[in-house]
Amino acid sequence: MSDDELERRLRRALHDEADRITPTDRWDRIHAMSEQQDQGARRPRWLAPVAAAAAVALIAGGAIALTHRGGSGTPTLASATTSPTTSAATTPTASSSPSTARTTTQQPGAAQTVTTALPAYFVGSNGGTGDRWGLYREFINAQLTGHASADDRARAALTLAMHSRPSPDYLTAWAGTSVSAVKVSPTGITITLTNKGASGFTREQTRLAVQGLVWTAQAAVGKGTLPVTFTVSDGSTALFGTWSTAKSYNRPPADQTYRDLATLWITTPPRGAVLHAGNDVVVTGESCSFEGASQWQLKQGPTVVRSGQMQATSGCPTRGTWQVDLGTLAPGTWTFRAYERDMQGGTTTVGDTSHTFTVQ
Numbered sequence: 001m002s003d004d005e006l007e008r009r010l011r012r013a014l015h016d017e018a019d020r021i022t023p024t025d026r027w028d029r030i031h032a033m034s035e036q037q038d039q040g041a042r043r044p045r046w047l048a049p050v051a052a053a054a055a056v057a058l059i060a061g062g063a064i065a066l067t068h069r070g071g072s073g074t075p076t077l078a079s080a081t082t083s084p085t086t087s088a089a090t091t092p093t094a095s096s097s098p099s100t101a102r103t104t105t106q107q108p109g110a111a112q113t114v115t116t117a118l119p120a121y122f123v124g125s126n127g128g129t130g131d132r133w134g135l136y137r138e139f140i141n142a143q144l145t146g147h148a149s150a151d152d153r154a155r156a157a158l159t160l161a162m163h164s165r166p167s168p169d170y171l172t173a174w175a176g177t178s179v180s181a182v183k184v185s186p187t188g189i190t191i192t193l194t195n196k197g198a199s200g201f202t203r204e205q206t207r208l209a210v211q212g213l214v215w216t217a218q219a220a221v222g223k224g225t226l227p228v229t230f231t232v233s234d235g236s237t238a239l240f241g242t243w244s245t246a247k248s249y250n251r252p253p254a255d256q257t258y259r260d261l262a263t264l265w266i267t268t269p270p271r272g273a274v275l276h277a278g279n280d281v282v283v284t285g286e287s288c289s290f291e292g293a294s295q296w297q298l299k300q301g302p303t304v305v306r307s308g309q310m311q312a313t314s315g316c317p318t319r320g321t322w323q324v325d326l327g328t329l330a331p332g333t334w335t336f337r338a339y340e341r342d343m344q345g346g347t348t349t350v351g352d353t354s355h356t357f358t359v360q
Contacts, residue, residue: 124171287320
C-alpha cells in the first residue's frame with residue numbers, strides 16, 4: 001500500500017472516530033498542538049490528525065472520569081458552598097471565596113447569570129459556659145451577572161448575611177432591615193441601610209451584628225481591610241441606637257480577631273453536605289484556642305462514636321487551622337462536634353460548635 005493510500009485511510013478512520021467524540025473544553029489548545037506537529041520538518045503530515053484525535057479522546061475521557069469519580073455521578077462534596085481549605089478569616093482577598101461560579105442562564109438579549117458562593121458572617125453562640133457570642137462564616141450561593149461589580153458582590157453578600165439563616169442558632173438582628181446601596185472605592189466601603197436594625201438584642205450582640213457586615217463586605221470585595229462606613233435612609237445616626245454612623249468600622253488586627261470570631265469554626269464539610277460513600281471524610285476548621293489544642297467528637301444522633309484531640313497550627317491570640325481525617329464512614333447522618341475545654345478546670349467548655357452531614 002502506498003504512503004498516500006495509507007494516509008488517506010488513516011485520515012478517514014480518524015475523522016470518523018473524532019466525529020463520535022464531543023470535546024468538553026480547550027479545543028483551541030488541541031488545534032494549536034495539531035498545527036505545531038503539522039509543521040515538524042521530520043514528521044509525516046498524517047501524524048497531526050492522529051495527535052489531535054488522541055488529545056480529544058484523552059480530554060473527553062478525563063472529563064468523564066472527573067464527572068463519574070468513584071463510580072458515581074455524586075461528587076465528594078455535593079454542596080456548592082464548600083469553603084476553601086486555607087484560612088480566609090484574617091485577610092480578605094479575591095480568592096477568599098471558593099471557585100464555584102457556574103453559568104445558569106443564557107438568554108438572547110439578557111445578561112449572563114452565574115451562581116457563585118459568597119462569604120457571609122453570622123452572629124451565633126460561641127458555645128460553652130456563659131453568654132458568649134462570636135461570628136461564624138458561611139459560604140452561600142447567590143445569583144450574579146457574569147460581570148458583577150464589587151458593589152454588586154458586596155450587596156449580594158450583605159443581603160445573605162442579613163436575611164439568610166443557615167443555622168437556626170444564628171441571630172436575626174437585621175430582620176426588617178435591607179441594603180439600599182453599596183459603594184466601593186479605593187479608600188473604603190459605604191453601606192446604606194434602610195433602618196438602624198432590630199431591637200431586643202444585647203450591646204455585644206449588636207456590636208457583632210455590625211462587625212458581621214464589616215467582615216462580609218470586606219471579604220466579598222476582596223481588596224483587604226477597607227474601612228466601612230454606614231448611612232441609614234431613615235435618618236438614624238446610630239445602628240441599633242448605639243453604634244454611630246459618624247465613624248468608620250474595621251475588623252481587628254490579626255492577633256485580635258478573637259474579639260469578633262467564634263472560638264471554633266468547622267469549615268468543611270459545610271452544614272448539610274452530602275458526601276459520597278467510599279471517600280475519606282476530612283474535617284477542617286479554624287480555632288483560637290489555648291496552645292492550639294481542642295477536642296472533637298463524631299456522633300450519630302446522641303451517641304458518640306469516636307472522639308479525640310486536634311492540634312491547630314497556632315494557638316491564641318493567633319488563629320490557626322486544623323484537620324481531622326475520619327477515614328471512610330458508613331452511609332447515614334453524622335455530626336462532627338468541635339469544642340475547647342477550659343484549661344484551668346478542665347470540666348467546662350469555652351467554645352463549642354458542630355456540623356451535621358450525610359454520607360450516601
